[in-house]
Amino acid sequence: MADPNESQQQHAQISEAANLNQRNGQASTRKKMSRSDHDDIRERIYNLMQEFNAKGFVFGIISENGKPITGASMNLCSWWKLDVHFEKNAREVIIKYVNKNKSNTILDTARRINDTFTDATLSIFLSTMMKRCEPSSGMYPLASGVSPPWWPTGDEEWWSQLGVAEKDCPPPYKKPHDLKKPMKVGVMMSIIKHMSPDIGKIQHFIEHSQRLQDKMTNKEKQSLFEILEQEKALSVANNGNSFESSFEDHHVVATPQDVNSRKRPYFNI
Incomplete structure (x- = not known):
């Protein structure tokens, strides 16, 4: 046996x-x-x-x-x-540049979102992406008063660089349509950073959302694409393991x- x-x-x-x-x-x-x-x-x-x-x-x-x-x-x-020594020095140079310009980059991105996207588009974007975050917003009913871990608290390092008024900080956990536009901008930034560097996932959801495709203008689509690529570059630059390679x-x-x-x-x- x-x-x-x-x-x-x-x-x-x-x-x-x-x-x-x-x-x-x-x-x-x-x-x-x-x-x-x-x-x-x-x-x-x-x-x-x-x-x-x-x-x-x-x-x-x-x-x-x-x-x-x-x-x-x-x-x-x-x-x-x-x-x-490009292969050895490039990572350090890029990280120094990113850290030096991080505040301006975040503020510029927030302003770009606010100026480019309509209030309605932001609401639809947030409604779509909140369901795709991990954990999903569906696991945190609005009535419970408990927000998911990716919802901004106002204590994030980048939040203070958004230029959001104190009275709008932190944004309450509500339906996107019930939030003021500056709050929507902050939540959008938080979701993008939550999913980064897997920016392709956001792009996939956008491309397969009929509501977003119908609502977003070409200018909004192009702007969002550039914002996502910038966030991905920042994430890669800050990830030391991503730069492991040999010159030869x-x-x-x-x-x-x-x-x-x-x-x-x-x-x-």
């Missing part, structure tokens, strides 16, 4: 092996996608070099997930790698001969 414990161990080993294979497959897919991105950048660099008869080039990109992609021609490679894994090198020939610059991958 088979030992139950032995069977369980075998099942666990098989399951672990399957999970390992799945993780390896996902890593391989990500690596292939990364190489594809590198090839695209390589082709664009080559075209620019040909067009302008370039003698040398350097570039540094912080990708959407925060990883640096850098490159240099052979005659500038040593300076770019040893003196500039994402570096383009081109020799002087590449500039004057049909040979493409190559990646050190």
Whole structure:
């Protein structure tokens, strides 16, 4: 008769092996996608070099997930790698810039929302997104008087930078249609920050909400898209783990001969 414990161990080993294979497959897919991105950048660099008869080039990109992609021609490679240290210094520089301009950014965003969006659009946006937050507003009935954890309390670090009058702080937990416009702006900011950096989720809900599509103007849609992208960039910049990468894994090198020939610059991958 088979030992139950032995069977369980075998099942666990098989399951672990399957999970390992799945993780390896996902890593391989990500690596292939990364190489594809590198090839695209390589082709664009080559075209620019040909067009302008370039003698040398350097570039540094912080990708959407925060990883640096850098490159240099052979005659500038040593300076770019040893003196500039873009791949090591870019994260710190970006974070300093974000922190220095954070107050102005939040205030400008709040003003942009207030000036661009109508009161009705804000109400529909909040009604739509409140149901999609985690936990959903449906778990916190208005009659209970208890607000969900993502509802602004007025104690958030960014709240004081909104310029909301004290009498409107914090916004009471009510239906969006019953809130004053400055309060709606604050709640909208809170929801966006709650879902950040998964901005794609907000965009998905907006695109699939017929009420929002019918109500929002093109100007409002464009403005919201830019606000979401800005918030995502701020979130990535403040997330130190998003910048883990190595210089060698994402570096383009081109020799002087590449500039004057049909040979493409190559990646050190």
